[in-house]
Structures are given as structure tokens and as C-alpha cells.
Amino acid sequence: MSNTGASNSGAPLDVIAASLRRERERVGLSLSELAKRAGIAKSTLSQLESASGNPSVETLWALGVALGVPFSRLVDPPTPRVRVIRAGEGPAIYSERAHYTATLLASCPPGARRDIYLLQLEPGPARESEPHMPGTVEHVIVSAGRMLAGPRTEPVELGPGDYLLYPGDVPHTAQALEPGTTALLVSEHV
Amino acid sequence: MSNTGASNSGAPLDVIAASLRRERERVGLSLSELAKRAGIAKSTLSQLESASGNPSVETLWALGVALGVPFSRLVDPPTPRVRVIRAGEGPAIYSERAHYTATLLASCPPGARRDIYLLQLEPGPARESEPHMPGTVEHVIVSAGRMLAGPRTEPVELGPGDYLLYPGDVPHTAQALEPGTTALLVSEHV
DNA sequence: GCACGGCGTTCGTCAAGCCGAACGATTGGA
DNA sequence: TCCAATCGTTCGGCTTGACGAACGCCGTGC
Numbered sequence: 001m002s003n004t005g006a007s008n009s010g011a012p013l014d015v016i017a018a019s020l021r022r023e024r025e026r027v028g029l030s031l032s033e034l035a036k037r038a039g040i041a042k043s044t045l046s047q048l049e050s051a052s053g054n055p056s057v058e059t060l061w062a063l064g065v066a067l068g069v070p071f072s073r074l075v076d077p078p079t080p081r082v083r084v085i086r087a088g089e090g091p092a093i094y095s096e097r098a099h100y101t102a103t104l105l106a107s108c109p110p111g112a113r114r115d116i117y118l119l120q121l122e123p124g125p126a127r128e129s130e131p132h133m134p135g136t137v138e139h140v141i142v143s144a145g146r147m148l149a150g151p152r153t154e155p156v157e158l159g160p161g162d163y164l165l166y167p168g169d170v171p172h173t174a175q176a177l178e179p180g181t182t183a184l185l186v187s188e189h190v
Numbered sequence: 191m192s193n194t195g196a197s198n199s200g201a202p203l204d205v206i207a208a209s210l211r212r213e214r215e216r217v218g219l220s221l222s223e224l225a226k227r228a229g230i231a232k233s234t235l236s237q238l239e240s241a242s243g244n245p246s247v248e249t250l251w252a253l254g255v256a257l258g259v260p261f262s263r264l265v266d267p268p269t270p271r272v273r274v275i276r277a278g279e280g281p282a283i284y285s286e287r288a289h290y291t292a293t294l295l296a297s298c299p300p301g302a303r304r305d306i307y308l309l310q311l312e313p314g315p316a317r318e319s320e321p322h323m324p325g326t327v328e329h330v331i332v333s334a335g336r337m338l339a340g341p342r343t344e345p346v347e348l349g350p351g352d353y354l355l356y357p358g359d360v361p362h363t364a365q366a367l368e369p370g371t372t373a374l375l376v377s378e379h380v
Numbered sequence: 381g382c383a384c385g386g387c388g389t390t391c392g393t394c395a396a397g398c399c400g401a402a403c404g405a406t407t408g409g410a
Numbered sequence: 411t412c413c414a415a416t417c418g419t420t421c422g423g424c425t426t427g428a429c430g431a432a433c434g435c436c437g438t439g440c
Binding site (some may be wrong): 232 | 424426428430
């Protein structure tokens with residue numbers, strides 16, 4: 001998960017319990033063996049997997065290391081499998097003013113750690129975005145056309161194939177310089 | 191963070207201490223005030239910020255919620271700012287056999303949680319990829335041309351603007367069906 | 381000058397996490 | 411069949427995290 005403003009849902013302990021068992025079985029370790037490798041008592045691990053415990057960070061960290069798994073995997077719920085969204089399909093956001101279309105391709109359930117949008121822009125007034133969640137960064141890759149993008153204070157002109165990374169937690173802007181400009185926007189809060 | 195195989199570096203407690211203070215000051219809360227909002231004793235918070243403690247998950251969770259910050263932000267080190275990579279620049283991977291070019295646009299230091307590649311493919315033999323890190327998923331968005339992509343067992347044909355999500359921890363493939371096919375690949379291990 | 385409120389730290393108490401040992405259950409081999 | 415090994419759970423102990431209270435410090439204003 002990520003207890004972001006949007007999603008503080010679900011007691012972390014249950015998630016951790018499930019994650020631990022899932023990851024342990026995926027690796028194919030016994031409870032005893034994992035406990036030994038992580039340097040913790042197997043009784044401790046047993047209690048954690050039955051969600052009757054409140055592990056310290058060090059304990060959980062040791063388990064993450066022993067499992068060869070990132071910390072966040074243990075506190076965040078699982079993930080998707082396969083999905084296709086055909087051109088033109090998918091939830092879209094339109095803006096008459098800015099001649100702007102954003103199609104949401106992927107949002108990480110439940111609390112979206114990163115979103116992927118397909119942007120289709122026409123020349124006209126710039127689309128101004130207010131700051132997002134602190135810690136957000138946005139990646140823009142232009143597919144076709146030319147555009148101006150980035151922090152409002154220092155926008156960058158981009159052409160096909162250009163890539164731009166900028167902080168999303170400050171005011172930023174997007175504006176097409178040519179008709180039929182399309183770009184990909186990856187917005188992630190780390 | 192992510193104590194992934196690659197980056198188990200740094201005692202988590204020090205990172206947490208630093209993160210905690212950083213985020214608290216960014217929000218502009220006093221130690222006492224934050225402690226009250228998180229529902230923990232300020233003495234506890236004080237010890238955590240001085241890295242003389244080993245918080246339980248519940249405690250850290252409460253702080254994350256009170257700060258309006260994702261859990262991982264507290265155990266992971268900071269992040270980047272602004273970067274531009276012009277078309278043709280950036281580290282690239284070529285493959286004569288598969289007429290394939292991948293340009294690495296963004297890799298999340300230090301332990302890469304997701305990579306963004308620009309793919310340029312020409313028709314020819316398919317590029318076969320072995321499974322990555324368990325838990326990896328890949329997103330493909332086609333900019334131009336047509337291509338075949340996805341799990342080796344069930345590839346999908348994609349045209350301009352199409353989006354595909356598939357697991358990256360199984361064998362998968364990529365093959366251009368038209369000259370000048372370009373696509374964007376987001377590879378993330380959650 | 382001095383009382384007041386808020387700040388962050390330190391101290392003693394209590395509850396809870398972590399541990400090792402012992403337990404019943406299950407499996408495989410002699 | 412019986413023994414041995416391993417599994418995961420449960421039970422006292424010791425350790426340690428979390429708590430509230432008291433402390434010293436600093437800026438305000440009466």
C-alpha cells in the first residue's frame with residue numbers, strides 16, 4: 001500500500017502477516033528456516049504471520065533482507081496481472097480550455113504510488129497544474145509533436161523522443177507547441 | 191528504500207530518524223504537535239528522531255498517517271529533482287539480432303524500483319526476455335508502428351496509443367510488426 | 381523582572397516484543 | 411512399527427519500546 005492521504009486503509013499488521021506468508025511460500029522456505037536466516041526466533045515469525053504481533057522495524061527489515069524482498073513489499077498489498085487498454089479506450093480527462101486529453105492507463109491500487117497517463121494536446125493556453133502530493137515526481141516522454149513542460153518557473157521545450165523529469169509537488173505546466181502532440185506522463189509519489 | 195538484493199545498505203533506523211525529522215519540518219509541525227496528532231508520546235518521537243529507538247510498525251504507521259506521507263517514504267532515502275534527456279541521448283542498449291534499441295530514461299536510485307525505457311524496434315526476430323525479479327510488472331505504450339508484446343505464452347498485438355500491462359517475472363517477448371516502431375516501457379518491481 | 385506557554389529532552393514505570401525451550405502433529409526411513 | 415527429523419504453535423523469561431511526568435530552555439507580554 002502506502003498510507004498516503006488517499007489510502008490509509010487496512011491495518012498494516014494484517015497486510016504484513018499476509019505478505020510475510022506469501023513471500024515466504026513463494027521463496028519456498030519453511031518458517032523455521034526463514035527465522036534462522038533472518039536471525040529471529042521462529043516463535044516471533046509465527047506470531048507475525050498470524051497477525052498477532054506488532055513487529056519492530058529491525059525485525060521486519062531482517063525478514064525483508066532474508067527474503068530478498070523490498071521493505072515496501074511487506075507493508076503494501078499485492079498487485080495486478082495483465083491488462084490491455086486500446087487506443088481511445090480507458091478513463092479520460094478532457095479540458096476544453098487547454099485542448100487537453102489525459103487517459104489514465106495505470107493507477108496502482110489501492111493507493112496509487114504511480115499513475116501512467118497518455119496525454120494528447122493541441123496548441124492553445126497552457127494547462128496549469130497545482131502541486132500534487134509532496135514527494136511526487138513526473139516523467140514526460142514526447143511521442144509526437146512539440147511541447148513545453150516542467151515546473152512553471154522553468155519549463156522545458158521537448159520534441160519527439162525527449163524525456164523530462166521534474167518535481168510534481170510544485171506548480172507545473174504543459175502546453176502543446178504543435179498540433180497532434182502526444183506524450184506519456186508518469187506521475188509517481190515515492 | 192527497498193532493501194532489495196541490490197540495496198540493503200544503511201541501518202534503517204538512521205534513515206527513519208532522518209526521514210522523520212525531514213518530513214516533520216517540511217510540514218512545519220513541532221515535535222509535540224506531531225506526537226499529539228499521531229497519538230504517540232512525544233518522548234517516543236524524540237527518541238526516534240535521535241535514532242535511539244526501534245519503532246514498532248504501528249508507531250511508524252501512525253506517524254506516516256499524521257504526516258500524510260506514504261510508509262515507504264519514511265524508510266527510503268530521498269529522491270531526485272529535474273532531468274532532461276534529449277532524443278538520442280542517454281544510455282542505450284542495442285541488439286543487432288533483434289533490431290532493437292532500449293534507452294534508459296530513468297532508473298530509481300539506489301535500488302531501482304522502476305525503470306523507464308524508450309524502445310525503438312524494427313521488424314525481425316522477436317526479442318525474448320528472461321523473467322526479471324519476482325513481482326516485476328511491465329507497462330508498454332506504443333507511440334508509433336505496431337508490435338507484438340507481452341508474456342511469451344500470450345503476446346498481444348499493439349498499435350499506436352495502445353497500452354499493455356503484463357507480469358515481468360515470466361518469460362516475455364517484444365517484436366516490431368512495422369518499421370519505425372517506438373514504444374515506452376515502464377518496468378517496475380513493486 | 382517575572383510569570384506564562386510552548387519547545388525538545390530525560391527519567392522511571394509498565395506493557396509488549398522478542399527469545400529459547402518444550403510441545404503435539406506430520407512425514408520418511410530403518 | 412518405531413524412531414528420528416522437521417514442521418508450526420504455545421508457554422515463561424528477559425529485554426526493550428512506549429508512556430506520562432518532570433525538567434531545563436527560550437521567547438512573550440503583563
